[in-house]
Amino acid sequence: MHNSLNNLIEIQKEIQLKINELNNSIKIPQIIAVTKTHPMSNILPLIKHGHLDFGENKVQEAIVKWQDIKKTFPNLNLHMIGKLQSNKVKHAISLFDYIHSLDNEKLANKIALEQAKQDKKPKIFIQVNLENEDQKAGINRSELHDFYKFCKNLKLNIIGTMCIPPNTSEGNDYFLEMNKINQELNFKDLSMGMSGDYLNAIKNNTTYVRIGSKIFGNRA
Ligand SMILES: *Cc1c(COP(=O)(O)O)cnc(C)c1O
Numbered sequence: 089m090h091n092s093l094n095n096l097i098e099i100q101k102e103i104q105l106k107i108n109e110l111n112n113s114i115k116i117p118q119i120i121a122v123t124k125t126h127p128m129s130n131i132l133p134l135i136k137h138g139h140l141d142f143g144e145n146k147v148q149e150a151i152v153k154w155q156d157i158k159k160t161f162p163n164l165n166l167h168m169i170g171k172l173q174s175n176k177v178k179h180a181i182s183l184f185d186y187i188h189s190l191d192n193e194k195l196a197n198k199i200a201l202e203q204a205k206q207d208k209k210p211k212i213f214i215q216v217n218l219e220n221e222d223q224k225a226g227i228n229r230s231e232l233h234d235f236y237k238f239c240k241n242l243k244l245n246i247i248g249t250m251c252i253p254p255n256t257s258e259g260n261d262y263f264l265e266m267n268k269i270n271q272e273l274n275f276k277d278l279s280m281g282m283s284g285d286y287l288n289a290i291k292n293n294t295t296y297v298r299i300g301s302k303i304f305g306n307r308a
Pocket of ligand 1: 120283
């Protein structure tokens with residue numbers, strides 16, 4: 089078996105065990121296999137195994153890697169997890185099924201225009217910056233409710249919030265707080281947890297974990 093597929097299966101088993109141990113009512117989260125920088129030869133074993141959800145962080149790289157494969161495997165779900173520039177929205181809407189990184193009005197306006205033009209509605213997460221870290225993308229907590237209202241008025245299909253906690257934390261408190269916010273807003277979906285902290289995210293009811301290096305190895 090290919091290494092990447094073996095890793096994915098081990099992670100799935102580990103997650104199932106963790107859920108059995110914690111609380112069987114926790115929903116098994118969807119694993120987004122984050123494929124940025126990795127070649128299709130390492131990704132295909134997962135696709136052939138039937139894995140459906142994959143994440144990229146750059147539009148251009150995603151087009152080159154995924155445009156044709158998606159035609160061959162139309163059930164694949166492609167997730168845009170990186171910063172999205174407004175001038176790339178047209179391509180992003182045509183290729184991606186999910187956008188995890190909505191965090192400003194200009195981008196929201198552009199997505200609204202483009203989804204109407206293409207008659208295609210991606211599922212969208214609002215990226216949240218809980219600790220107001222300057223260098224980091226995301227909507228500050230104090231602006232989140234207004235921003236969500238703004239997006240709803242534009243008829244965007246917002247399904248949840250997404251975060252990337254500071255790498256100094258293992259995520260626990262941060263994830264706890266995100267879960268609370270997500271419930272306040274009545275969202276069903278939550279995108280948090282990466283290779284180093286996904287078990288903590290699962291404890292806090294995440295529904296999508298985004299895992300790269302633990303499946304595919306370190307990025308060059
Ligand atoms: C790269 C990336 C991931 C995956 O990171 P790993 O630590 O390799 O699992 C998850 N989320 C985002 C937004 C990323 O850019």
